[in-house]
Amino acid sequence: MTRKRALVFDSGVGGLSVLDAIVASGAPLDLDYAADDLWLPYGDKGDAALRARVPALIAALVQEWAPDVVVIACNTASTIALDAVRAAVAVPVVGVVPPIKPAAARTRSGVIGVLATPATVARPYTDDLIARFAADMQVIRFGSTALVAAAEARLAGGDVDGAAVREAIAALFDAPGGDRLDVVALACTHFPLLADDLAAAAPRAVAWLDSGAAIAARVMDVLGLAPDARGARPRRAGFTGDGARVWEAFAGRGFTARAVIGPAPGFAVAPAPAQPFG
Numbered sequence: 566m567t568r569k570r571a572l573v574f575d576s577g578v579g580g581l582s583v584l585d586a587i588v589a590s591g592a593p594l595d596l597d598y599a600a601d602d603l604w605l606p607y608g609d610k611g612d613a614a615l616r617a618r619v620p621a622l623i624a625a626l627v628q629e630w631a632p633d634v635v636v637i638a639c640n641t642a643s644t645i646a647l648d649a650v651r652a653a654v655a656v657p658v659v660g661v662v663p664p665i666k667p668a669a670a671r672t673r674s675g676v677i678g679v680l681a682t683p684a685t686v687a688r689p690y691t692d693d694l695i696a697r698f699a700a701d702m703q704v705i706r707f708g709s710t711a712l713v714a715a716a717e718a719r720l721a722g723g724d725v726d727g728a729a730v731r732e733a734i735a736a737l738f739d740a741p742g743g744d745r746l747d748v749v750a751l752a753c754t755h756f757p758l759l760a761d762d763l764a765a766a767a768p769r770a771v772a773w774l775d776s777g778a779a780i781a782a783r784v785m786d787v788l789g790l791a792p793d794a795r796g797a798r799p800r801r802a803g804f805t806g807d808g809a810r811v812w813e814a815f816a817g818r819g820f821t822a823r824a825v826i827g828p829a830p831g832f833a834v835a836p837a838p839a840q841p842f843g
């Protein structure tokens with residue numbers, strides 16, 4: 566039987582935290598990945614620009630790679646463009662949005678943190694999730710693009726900017742009510758890649774929640790799949806920018822082919838030139 570294929574999409578390497586969860590779930594899927602790293606970070610881009618670009622880019626990738634499901638493994642893109650992407654493609658689309666509902670279910674103190682990009686923390690989508698699931702709680706929000714850059718640096722084999730981590734921790738724990746904070750929703754897919762750094766810098770142990778496992782379960786549900794001994798298999802990853810910088814992180818996860826995604830309006834996909842690892 567032909568295996569189903571998923572396309573995992575993010576601005577950069579953050580979607581790898583979701584891809585890792587899909588692999589860990591044992592979903593019998595072939596996995597392609599696309600990073601819009603030319604536009605990284607999405608967290609400082611305008612809403613209208615993202616609503617124009619993301620659906621067009623994903624539609625071109627769906628046309629080229631024919632996935633059975635698209636995973637928008639990016640809170641910043643999902644909270645502004647999920648409906649537009651769904652309208653642009655004929656396959657199911659699973660979005661990643663801030664895990665505020667599970668954070669609200671988990672807290673005992675009634676104080677939760679939301680760590681995301683500056684765009685995501687300010688979005689009406691996030692306000693709505695808080696109003697629906699955490700209306701009676703205190704929610705401490707912090708948006709950081711420095712942490713996105715830190716995660717990119719880590720996966721490119723470099724050092725993490727400790728100041729970015731400390732700034733985020735201080736913003737959460739030193740805020741009014743932060744002394745009672747017991748759960749943090751990691752509402753940017755880059756941030757689980759820094760989970761150890763964040764936990765080590767925090768003044769005490771708290772729960773750090775991300776959406777990865779829930780997304781993996783949702784993808785299987787949408788496709789009517791169950792975990793299988795053969796599991797998931799990463800295949801190819803395309804980049805709008807310089808994928809070579811982070812390619813080792815992809816190769817280390819089993820990706821075997823790198824592709825170059827050309828500019829808008831066509832976003833034509835071509836194999837990366839020879840010596841792709843340089």
Ligand code: DGL
Nearest residue numbers: 579606607608640641754
């Ligand atoms: N990984 C993305 C997210 O989940 C955004 C990072 C960025 O490009 O700003 O929000």
